Amino acid sequence: MSSSPPRLTAPMPGFLPWLLLLPFTLLLGCSLGMPHVLRFGGIFESIESGPSGAEELAFKFALNTINRNRTLLPNTTLTYDIQRINVFDSFEASRKACEQLSLGVAAIFGPSHSSSANAVQSISNALGVPHIQTRWKHQVSDNRDSYYVSLYPDFSSLSRAILDLVHFFKWETVTVVYDDSTGLIRLQELIKAPSRYNIRLKIRQLPAETKDAKPLLKDMKKAKEFHVIFDCGHEMAAWILKQGLSMGMMTEYYHYIFTTLDLFALDMEPYRYSGVNMTGFRILNTESAQVSSIVEKWSMERLQAPPKPDSGLLDGFMTVSN
Numbered sequence: 001m002s003s004s005p006p007r008l009t010a011p012m013p014g015f016l017p018w019l020l021l022l023p024f025t026l027l028l029g030c031s032l033g034m035p036h037v038l039r040f041g042g043i044f045e046s047i048e049s050g051p052s053g054a055e056e057l058a059f060k061f062a063l064n065t066i067n068r069n070r071t072l073l074p075n076t077t078l079t080y081d082i083q084r085i086n087v088f089d090s091f092e093a094s095r096k097a098c099e100q101l102s103l104g105v106a107a108i109f110g111p112s113h114s115s116s117a118n119a120v121q122s123i124s125n126a127l128g129v130p131h132i133q134t135r136w137k138h139q140v141s142d143n144r145d146s147y148y149v150s151l152y153p154d155f156s157s158l159s160r161a162i163l164d165l166v167h168f169f170k171w172e173t174v175t176v177v178y179d180d181s182t183g184l185i186r187l188q189e190l191i192k193a194p195s196r197y198n199i200r201l202k203i204r205q206l207p208a209e210t211k212d213a214k215p216l217l218k219d220m221k222k223a224k225e226f227h228v229i230f231d232c233g234h235e236m237a238a239w240i241l242k243q244g245l246s247m248g249m250m251t252e253y254y255h256y257i258f259t260t261l262d263l264f265a266l267d268m269e270p271y272r273y274s275g276v277n278m279t280g281f282r283i284l285n286t287e288s289a290q291v292s293s294i295v296e297k298w299s300m301e302r303l304q305a306p307p308k309p310d311s312g313l314l315d316g317f318m319t320v321s322n
Contacts, residue, residue, distance in 0.1 A: 034076040041100030041108040042080055043120065045087045055134065056082065059109055061298060081105060090119040097123050107132055107149075121148060153283065158259065159189035162229065165257060165279060166190065166199065173200045175225040177216070183231035186259065190229070206232060211239045217247055226254050234262035241271065250274040 040063065044056040063078045081103055083096035093116035097108055101123070107130040111117055117133055124131035124147045131148040166174055176187060184191065184203075193199045202225065206213060217240075220228065230240060237258050244250050252275035263280030271278075285291055 034073060036075060037077050037079055038073075039079045039081060039103060039105050041097070041103070041105035042082045043093055043096050043100075043108060043110045043116075044082065044084055045089075045111050045113060045116065046084045055110065055112065056084075058298075065294070065297070085111060085116065088113055088115055090115040093117075094119045094123060101127060101129060105129070110134070124148065153261070155186045156189070158281065159187055161281065162187065162257065162259065163189045163193060166193070167197075169227070169255065171227045172198065173202075173225075173227060175202045175204060175220060175228045177204045177206060177220075177228060177230050177232075179206045179232040179236060183259075187229070187231055206236065211236065212243075213240050214243050214247065217244055217249060221247060221249055228254070229257045229259065231259045234260045234265055237263065238266050241266070245270060245274070250276040252276065255279070 042056065042059045044053055044059075046053055046056075059082075060080065063080055066072055066078055081100050083100065085092040085096060093111055097120045100108060108120060108124060109132040111120065112133075112135050114135065117131075117135060121131050121133075123129075128147055132151065133148055134151045174190070176183075176190065178184060178187065191201065191203070194201050202223075204216060204220070207216060230237060232240070237260055241250070244254075250271050255277040257279045259281070261281055261283055263278070264282050264284070268278075284295070286295070
């Protein structure tokens with residue numbers, strides 16, 4: 001095998017940066033007859049007295065970008081009402097949503113965590129107000145959520161794409177490493193593969209409540225598991241790569257697939273000449289002039305807080321999930 005730099009592939013189609021889909025989805029198709037002022041509600045989880053999170057900053061950035069481009073909505077100005085709640089406080093989320101609806105908001109954005117998001121979604125369903133979500137959402141057959149827009153790709157499409165990659169690489173043995181039980185749902189097409197294809201599958205779980213994956217990686221190295229799919233967030237992915245490098249698992253013999261859509265936000269420089277193969281998914285088409293312009297403006301305005309020291313993440317990137 002060659003010792004080429006780590007390669008990242010992006011099989012998914014390119015779109016506008018994820019939070020900018022909010023105003024485009026809601027407004028561009030119905031700009032005629034719009035009111036002079038259109039208000040959106042944003043509900044964000046935050047630590048008490050803490051700084052604004054990346055989602056809140058990107059939400060403001062998206063609306064301000066629309067307002068600056070008068071060719072999009074020449075007779076309408078977008079405004080927002082932002083409310084902050086504690087994490088997992090579904091009662092407070094419901095109360096804030098009702099307050100925003102009394103102000104006449106056209107749609108509500110957030111919150112992210114499932115319990116709070118579900119509470120807001122129930123109110124949106126009852127009153128017929130769109131609810132914009134950024135979190136991964138499992139669709140069930142009897143789903144009654146009618147008034148919502150999800151900025152996260154459908155899990156079944158990702159699952160099929162991963163299985164297609166396994167076939168493309170002609171892998172006969174695969175190790176799946178997942179962070180929580182939702183990963184098993186996202187990867188269900190692959191998990192069902194052994195019964196339909198000649199694929200041997202081993203399933204492992206990342207340790208809970210710790211970033212120390214070395215014991216798990218040690219077992220995988222000992223078992224010579226070279227083809228691995230990691231289902232975890234981009235921050236955990238950064239820790240896995242750093243620990244794998246220290247354990248000699250970033251060589252040309254290994255090929256990793258990461259399901260996070262934010263793999264491009266990781267600093268890959270330490271692994272450039274290791275020879276390891278990495279494959280990921282990306283919904284941003286960085287070759288698009290429009291996307292590049294928006295990402296550049298986002299970076300220039302420094303709206304996203306800088307990463308923690310030695311986090312393994314690049315500065316100034318707009319990510320799909322926090």
